[in-house]
Amino acid sequence: MKAKMIIAVLAIILSSSLKVNAQINSADEAKATGNSLYIDVHDLAPGSVSYSDVAAAHEKDLATEGKYGVQFIKYWVDEKEGKIYCLSSAPDSNAIIETHQEAHGLLPSRIYKVTDGKQSAAVKGEPYFLDVHHLGPGNVTAEAVAGAHEKDLNVEKKYGVNFINYWVDTDNGTIFCLSQAPDSNAVIQTHKEAHGLLPAFVLPVKQGQ
Numbered sequence: 040m041k042a043k044m045i046i047a048v049l050a051i052i053l054s055s056s057l058k059v060n061a062q063i064n065s066a067d068e069a070k071a072t073g074n075s076l077y078i079d080v081h082d083l084a085p086g087s088v089s090y091s092d093v094a095a096a097h098e099k100d101l102a103t104e105g106k107y108g109v110q111f112i113k114y115w116v117d118e119k120e121g122k123i124y125c126l127s128s129a130p131d132s133n134a135i136i137e138t139h140q141e142a143h144g145l146l147p148s149r150i151y152k153v154t155d156g157k158q159s160a161a162v163k164g165e166p167y168f169l170d171v172h173h174l175g176p177g178n179v180t181a182e183a184v185a186g187a188h189e190k191d192l193n194v195e196k197k198y199g200v201n202f203i204n205y206w207v208d209t210d211n212g213t214i215f216c217l218s219q220a221p222d223s224n225a226v227i228q229t230h231k232e233a234h235g236l237l238p239a240f241v242l243p244v245k246q247g248q
Contacts, residue, residue, distance in 0.1 A: 074108065074128040076155060078206055078215055079135055079147035083121035090116050090245045093123055097247060099142035100125075106141070107134040115169050115217070115244035122242060124169060124215070126206070151213055153206035154181055156188055161203055165219040167246050168226050170238035174212040181207060184214055190233035191216075197232070198225040 093116045100111050109129040116123050125147070129135050132150040139146055161167075184207045191202050201219040208214075216238070220226050223241040230237055 072108075072110070072128065074110070074130055076153050076206065077127050077129055077132060077135055077150055078153055078208075079125045079127070079132075079139075079150040081123035081125075081145060082148040083123070085119060085121045087121045088116065088123065089118055090247070094247050096143045096145060097125075100138055103142040104138050107138045109134050109138045111138075113246060113248040115167065115242075115246050117169075117242040117244050120242060124244070151206075151208040151211060151215075153208050153215070155207075156185060156205045158204040159192075159202065162201055162219055165201065166221075167244050168218050168220050168223055168241055169244045170216045170218070170223075170226050170230070170241040172214040172216070172236060173239045174214065174236075176210060176212050178212045179207065179209055179214065181209055187234045187236060188216075191229055194233040195229050198229045200225050200229045202229075 093114065097111065097114055100109075104111055104127075107129070109127055111125060111127045114123060114125045125135075127135055129138075132152065135150060136146060184205060188202065188205050191200075195202055195218075199221050203217045203219065205217070206215045216226075216230075218226055220229075223243065226241050227237060
């Protein structure tokens with residue numbers, strides 16, 4: 040009986056580990072195709088979009104993406120502000136536009152070509168936040184962002200924050216940070232103490248993939 044229980048527990052642990060690894064490696068697998076990573080942003084009217092609507096549109100993207108060599112990885116929705124952020128791997132930004140156009144016709148306002156950092160595991164059930172830094176063209180390097188992220192990781196526990204990953208467009212000087220936190224102020228306080236680079240805004244988001 041004990042042996043069966045031990046086997047069952049090990050199976051659960053292995054299953055959970057595989058799920059975490061799948062999340063961590065999804066972007067790496069996408070990049071292995073020779074594509075680049077992109078974040079495209081949809082600015083809709085505040086209160087005009089629901090997570091369920093975005094999830095339905097995402098399914099249409101998944102049904103269409105192969106035609107254009109795109110792989111949608113994750114998306115984040117701020118229902119209150121009407122903002123949607125889509126992370127994908129694609130041969131170029133036009134392929135993303137064509138996929139969205141054919142799938143549902145909802146085109147992004149902006150598309151950022153990004154590089155990412157090393158992903159940390161998410162905590163189940165904790166709320167997500169996406170904070171965005173606009174530093175301007177020529178004002179940021181991938182190395183500098185990696186260093187700032189390490190400082191965030193050293194401070195985050197003090198404020199109950201879990202930084203999961205970041206993406207940076209060095210050409211535009213734009214940085215996206217994904218975290219879990221008790222509230223947006225905790226994210227701001229972590230950045231402030233860690234390196235002093237405060238975001239332009241912090242959005243509470245729902246994540247899908």
